[in-house]
Amino acid sequence: MMGGRILGVSSHRRAPLDARWTLCETPAGAIETPAQLADVPATDWLPIDAPDTVAGALRRAGRWSLDGPPKWFDAGDWWFRAHFDSASSMPYLAFGGLAGECSIWLNGVLLLISDNMHVAHECAVPSLIDGENELLMRFASLDAFLAHRRPRPRWRAPMVEHQQLRWARVSLLGHTPGWSPPAPAIGPWRAIEWIDRTSVDVSAVRLHSELDGSVGRVSLSVELAPLGEAGRIETVTLRVSRNGVSYEATAAQADNDATYAVSLTIPEVALWWPHTHGEPALYTAELVVESAGGADAVIVDLGNVGFRTLTVDTADGDFALSVNGVPIFCRGANWTPLDVVSPAALPEATRAALAQVQAAGLNMLRVNGCIVYEDDAFFAACDELGLLVWQDFMFANMDYPADDEHFVASVREEAQQQLARWQAHPSLAVICGNSEAGQQAAMWGAPREAWSQPLFDEELAELAQRYCPGAKYWPSSAHGGAFPHQNDAGTTSYYGVGAYLRPMEDARRSGLRFASECLAIANVPQPATIARMPGGTSLRSHHPGWKARTPRDLGAGWDFEDVRDHYLQQLYGVDPVELRGTDYDRYLHLSRAVGAEVIQATMSEWRRPASGCRGALVWFLRDLWAGAGWGLLDERGMPKAAFHGLRRASAPIHLFLTGEGTNGLALHVVNDPVKPLAANVEVALYRDDGLRLQSSGRDIAVPAHGGDSWAIGEWFDSFIDVSRAYRFGPAEHALVSATLRDASGRTLDRAFYFPDGLSAHRRRDVGLEIAGIEKRPDGSIALSVSARTVAQSVYFDADGYVAEDEYFHLAPGETRAILLNRSPDDVRPTARVSVSALNAWTGATIEVPR
Known part of the structure; x- marks a missing residue:
């Protein structure tokens, strides 16, 4: 087979x-x-x-x-x-x-x-x-x-x-x-x-690629047998190629056996990296089988291989993943099938979805044990795009009958088939026994000895090591502490910020090491998605039709919209129930912003250079059907505000600000790429009406694959209560803005800090303007947007288009270039584009050029 x-x-x-x-x-x-x-x-x-x-x-x-x-x-x-x-x-x-x-x-x-x-x-x-x-x-x-x-x-x-x-x-x-x-x-x-098979039968492939210093090595064993009238096999050659250069080695046949084995080395091999840290270099691998009798050689396509080292340091409760000796902060999401009704997707659809993930700066996806295994096209695309994969076996939460012989035999066959497909994929980083089985046992009150199961701790671990020695095996998605879901040891399902309604500060206070899933919020989609729900745009969030698609824990007296509403009140200081009843559209806009703000703030916190967190994967990249689901994207892949928040926090070069209480404000720069960063940072303080009160800047240098932090108080000649922790008097500044620019003056990233928190208060006008609008040959619209004063959570209204970025903030006088791409939905494109901000009653509108 x-x-x-x-x-x-x-x-x-x-x-x-x-x-x-x-x-x-x-x-x-x-x-x-x-x-x-x-x-x-x-x-x-x-x-x-x-x-x-x-x-x-x-x-x-x-x-x-x-x-x-x-x-x-x-x-x-x-x-x-x-x-x-x-x-x-x-x-x-x-x-x-x-x-x-x-x-x-x-x-x-x-x-x-x-x-x-x-x-x-x-x-x-x-x-x-x-x-x-x-x-x-x-x-x-x-x-x-x-x-x-x-x-x-x-x-x-x-x-x-x-x-x-x-x-x-x-x-x-x-x-x-x-x-x-x-x-x-x-x-x-x-x-x-x-x-139909002719010439030669090919089976039992074992393929492994590894890195030894600067030398790449590919090892292969395979069973080959002539078929029909084909002559005996004379030579078997392994060929590995990149950019027109090939390396070959001849396989040796075991005595009186159909097994052939070969090992090939490549000097000064190009390394495979996660795309955030370098180039995901790949080599094609194929087997050339030549038989007696002069028949054409048979070519066996083995796909692509890559060369990298991968280690996971689990000492003292850590879970620190390194590729090629470089620590990787793994950020991403839990993958879901592109179509829940027909889970087997076309290869081109899979690649397009993964390219969207890569473009957002994410570098890891988890295929969790609640869904289905993805096909070969998924791993091939992840290899090509430089996306790491955390792969669960398809087990979740339950007490599986590991003492039943038929069940275990079936699972063994399942695991061997999947592992045979996964072998030698450089994207495969973690193979996980199950999703939350030990956690569920512990939370239900089962005795400690039930938290671990030999099926996951021993049998699947042994198979994973045999087939995929280049990946880390881990027994369960929540594993490693005094109890399986302990935040500061091993890996966990982190919902402190989220379902457990902990304050935003819990992202740091929890001491989180690695979140295999986190930040589950019922993210409100865009109006075009709501229009596809039964009842359309007239549907309200308290209606049973809407609630039927709102995720919840069975038996709980709350759902994940209640979680979102909690943080809406915490962040904006408004009663969500009252707001929903008096200004429903405003409620939806603020609800969308909540997802963006919570996810951007927590993911940035976890990326701090001094943080002990090694990675975080948001629970659900994509919704399973139209609604306010956990997804960062709707069921067709259209971004929600939360996706933009995660994308901003996941940028390979990322600038952000954190409040450190009475220690003031800290500025952080993370530089994932392979080159050191030489740049300039400018910090400015603005009054609510847009007046620039003070500013300071300095040149910085951040090493490759590194990061650094600074106390903003050092950047000014006199003491300023920048974070508003001391509150000795009325606030002078309403916004702290930081801008990171390279040597040419190009803006690399921006960061914003609101000393008194986000506000639901609206000014009459913040001076939003749209300029430079241009319709491109591919149907997209390029434009720039600016604001006279502080513009909070800027968003667009453009039927038939999808904004490349929105729900972002604008500093006074700042201009942002934005691209509006054509929506894949069959919607007639609008003749006008509008832009609004959450803190303004009025926005701006412009005609789209014909």
């Missing part, structure tokens, strides 16, 4: 199963065999255009939608039927993923039984009928499976709807009603393909 790092073999063919597909539902257990289907009326069979999840197929046929009445997919049995002509067949059928308890028949003969959606299968095809053949796939009712009596778990996982889901190797998507849409994956969720 092709898999692992084998992306293609030149003498092999693959083609999708071209068939006429139909789908029907039958009562659970009512029909067990193909012969019994004769009693199903022909009208019960729905023509579908391709194999997909049940929900995906029904959606494409117009029979179901996330926006329509809910359907309980787990109640019945689902049958997929394919009719195809034998002329298009090949010797093997491959099933990339079968979600649910599945039985497959070909022309009435049982071909395959599968009960793990994360395992791929390949079947030799028996003799076919001349003319039309029938493939039948039955996905049995999950409800019926869960109804079987089994031992009770040692603890409960409140987020799942049925505790015995721990026995089913299915995704938790669709089974966690507090946060995922009611669309569980059932059916053939990955490709069904014909496979």
Whole structure:
């Protein structure tokens, strides 16, 4: 079976199963065999255009939608039927993923039984009928499976709807009603393909790349066997190339064995770096197999490899990841499928989504144990774009039956298949046994010995080391302290700022080391997204239709909008309930700003040079459906204000200010890139009406991959209560602004500090202006925006466009260049662009050039 790092073999063919597909539902257990289907009326069979999840197929046929009445997919049995002509067949059928308890028949003969959606299968095809053949796939009712009596778990996982889901190797998507849409994956969720092999069979690939000083080494072992009339294998050559330069080594064959092994070295090898710290250099790898008889050489595509060292220091409760000897602050988010209904995405869609992550300055994504494994295109794109990956096995929160032989055997096969695919990907940094299983056990009150499970601490750890020795194995996403979710030891799910309503200062006070997930807030999307929700823009946040898409913990008396409202009141000093009732649009604008301000402030705090935090991954990059979900992006990838806040805090060169109480104000500069930074910083104090009271500047030097901090009090000739900690009298300045410029005067970053906090008060006018508007050939709009006085949380109104940045602050007299890109939504572009600020009643509007 092709898999692992084998992306293609030149003498092999693959083609999708071209068939006429139909789908029907039958009562659970009512029909067990193909012969019994004769009693199903022909009208019960729905023509579908391709194999997909049940929900995906029904959606494409117009029979179901996330926006329509809910359907309980787990109640019945689902049958997929394919009719195809034998002329298009090949010797093997491959099933990339079968979600649910599945039985497959070909022309009435049982071909395959599968009960793990994360395992791929390949079947030799028996003799076919001349003319039309029938493939039948039955996905049995999950409800019926869960109804079987089994031992009770040692603890409960409140987020799942049925505790015995721990026995089913299915995704938790669709089974966690507090946060995922009611669309569980059932059916053939990955490709069904014909496979034909000639010349040579390729299997059992073990590929490893490593770095020894300046020398790169690629090690490969593989099993090869001649097929059919092919002659014996004469030579096997490993070829590794970059920029037109190739390195080759000949493999040696083990005695009386089909195994070939080879090791190749590359002097002065180009290193792979996370994109924030350097170039993610890659080499192509391929195997050239030459056989006796003069046949064409067979080329085995092994994809790209990269060379880097990766270490994780866990001494004294740390979790400090270094690449090529350089400490990396890992910032990013938890990845979610691009389409929750049909989780298998097209490669080009995956790459575009990852390019958006890279452009935002994020350098790590976590594929958490609640969702699904991503395909080869995901890792290939992460390698290319310089994005680190924290990869969970698909286990979360529950007490899995690790003493059941069938379950463990299935998990072992699942893990080996996934690890074989992940091997030698330089982007793969952490392999994690599960998501929060030990934490859930501890929080439920299970005894300490239940917090660790041999499946995760031993078996998966051993497999990970065997296949992927260049990645760090970690037993659980929350692990390492006196209890699993201790903030200042190991890794944790940090929700101090967030669900636990701790003050913003808790970001520092907690002593956080590494947040595998954090900062879950119900982020309000843009108006275009709200318009796609059932009820459209008339829907209000307290309406049941809105609340149905607001994430919550099952059984809790609050949801994550209550969390956001808490910080709205803390940051802006207004009652969210009163504001929502009297000025709903204002409530939405402030709510959007909350996500941006909270995430930017906390992530910047964790990036301080003196901070002990090594990384933080926001819980959910992208929403699963339109609504005020945890996502930084909506379900189509459109940025929310929170995304812009994280992007600003994640810039490779980042300037920010922190209040240090009676110690005044501190200024910090972080310089991730490979070159030292020589720059100038100017600090200015402004009155509320825009008058510049004082300023001071100095040249700074920050080492490559480093950072530095300064006390702002040193930059002025006399004492100034810059942070307003002493409050000896009325405030003179309302804003402290800092600007970082390079030697040419180009602005690299800006930072703002409001001594008296953010204000919900509005002036009549802050002098916002739009100038230099230009419509570009690609349909985007370039413009500049400026303000006469302090402009707080500047945002745009431009139907059909998406702002490159918004909910940012403007200092008096400052001008920002902004690009408005065309929205992928089918919305007629506006003829006018408006800009507003949260602290002003009036904004500015300008016509868009034709």
